[in-house]
Amino acid sequence: MVVFEIIVLGANGGPSEYGTQSFILRPVRAESPALIAVDGGAGMHQLREMLAQKWNDNEDYDELVPSFYEHDREPIEFFVNSKLSIQRGLSRSLLQSLKRHGEHFEDANTTNKAYKLFQGITDYYITHPHFDHISGMVINSPSIYEQENTKKKTIWGLPHTVDALQRHVFNDLMWPDLTAERSEKLKLSYLNSKEVHKCTIFPWDVVPFKVHHGIGVKTGAPVYSTFYIFRDRETKDCLVVCGDVEQDHAGLEESLLEDFWSYVAENIPLLHLKGILVECSCPLSFKPEQLYGHLSPTCLINELSNLNTLYNSSKGLSGLNVIVTHVKTAPAKRDPRLTILEELRFLAQERNLGDLRISIALEGHTLFL
Numbered sequence: 001m002v003v004f005e006i007i008v009l010g011a012n013g014g015p016s017e018y019g020t021q022s023f024i025l026r027p028v029r030a031e032s033p034a035l036i037a038v039d040g041g042a043g044m045h046q047l048r049e050m051l052a053q054k055w056n057d058n059e060d061y062d063e064l065v066p067s068f069y070e071h072d073r074e075p076i077e078f079f080v081n082s083k084l085s086i087q088r089g090l091s092r093s094l095l096q097s098l099k100r101h102g103e104h105f106e107d108a109n110t111t112n113k114a115y116k117l118f119q120g121i122t123d124y125y126i127t128h129p130h131f132d133h134i135s136g137m138v139i140n141s142p143s144i145y146e147q148e149n150t151k152k153k154t155i156w157g158l159p160h161t162v163d164a165l166q167r168h169v170f171n172d173l174m175w176p177d178l179t180a181e182r183s184e185k186l187k188l189s190y191l192n193s194k195e196v197h198k199c200t201i202f203p204w205d206v207v208p209f210k211v212h213h214g215i216g217v218k219t220g221a222p223v224y225s226t227f228y229i230f231r232d233r234e235t236k237d238c239l240v241v242c243g244d245v246e247q248d249h250a251g252l253e254e255s256l257l258e259d260f261w262s263y264v265a266e267n268i269p270l271l272h273l274k275g276i277l278v279e280c281s282c283p284l285s286f287k288p289e290q291l292y293g294h295l296s297p298t299c300l301i302n303e304l305s306n307l308n309t310l311y312n313s314s315k316g317l318s319g320l321n322v323i324v325t326h327v328k329t330a331p332a333k334r335d336p337r338l339t340i341l342e343e344l345r346f347l348a349q350e351r352n353l354g355d356l357r358i359s360i361a362l363e364g365h366t367l368f369l
């Protein structure tokens with residue numbers, strides 16, 4: 001059964017500034033146009049683009065997606081597993097719920113529609129405060145004061161995220177401190193690692209996990225990020241959405257990733273693990289010292305092999321959807337996303353991980369898992 005609808009606003013890991021990591025989640029076929037976001041690297045502009053797209057019931061996938069390497073556009077099937085349920089733009093279910101809940105929605109222009117849609121995002125779950133994960137959210141934030149907007153927004157995160165956003169972003173220097181407004185329309189709220197938090201608008205549990213993400217250039221101090229598990233309380237199905245991450249290694253004090261996979265294998269039956277959205281920033285040609293707190297295909301397959309060992313299923317991880325995000329743009333002959341996808345598929349086969357369904361997250365598309 002399909003449970004999660006994932007709108008990919010941004011899946012880019014920089015240095016190109018367009019469409020950096022940002023996902024919107026909702027239960028499939030939800031009645032209301034309520035939404036939550038995981039990371040906010042992109043926002044309103046992408047929503048406008050998606051609303052402006054013509055929706056076609058019989059869209060078959062001879063669709064071309066932007067690439068800008070061998071060709072400026074490449075066929076979508078180069079990027080996604082054939083069994084992945086994906087469509088360009090927004091789902092019919094979401095558009096219908098917007099029509100039901102918004103007067104004159106259908107007659108509104110695309111920008112007014114985008115504001116309506118954006119109002120529905122009441123909660124942001126941020127993985128870490130790097131610009132490529134927050135820029136859209138920050139720049140979009142004044143729109144909560146639009147007259148028609150009656151909804152509030154809460155930005156959730158582990159202490160390393162919330163403290164940095166308060167101290168270094170919403171501080172009246174980098175950006176107005178909208179959290180200090182008397183209307184309290186924008187709020188920052190703490191989550192605790194490994195503690196179950198009840199999502200305020202969906203019947204979902206959210207469990208955040210602190211993970212490592214390299215070290216500071218000047219300080220050498222550890223940098224942290226977050227993995228989120230979203231669990232539907234009715235169906236028990238789960239979705240894992242990862243922030244930037246580095247593998248556990250000898251120099252680190254805690255084995256945060258090992259703890260994470262153990263939690264997953266102990267608490268989520270493999271059949272209920274609907275998908276993992278995870279970064280794989282750099283291709284195999286990058287040396288370990290060039291990763292700067294990110295994963296390469298070898299690292300990601302090592303992590304998935306660890307999960308496979310913990311599940312100990314005779315079929316490996318067959319049927320599991322792994323959606324790769326945050327691939328870095330770099331001068332190259334071939335689209336690095338296609339290089340990484342090929343490397344991941346090769347390594348997964350070599351390590352006998354079963355019929356793993358690996359795809360690239362594509363901006364401007366909706367996935368159903």
Ligand SMILES: [Zn+2]
Nearest residue numbers: 013130132244
């Ligand atoms: Zn990033």
Ligand SMILES: [Zn+2]
Nearest residue numbers: 128130213244
């Ligand atoms: Zn980062």
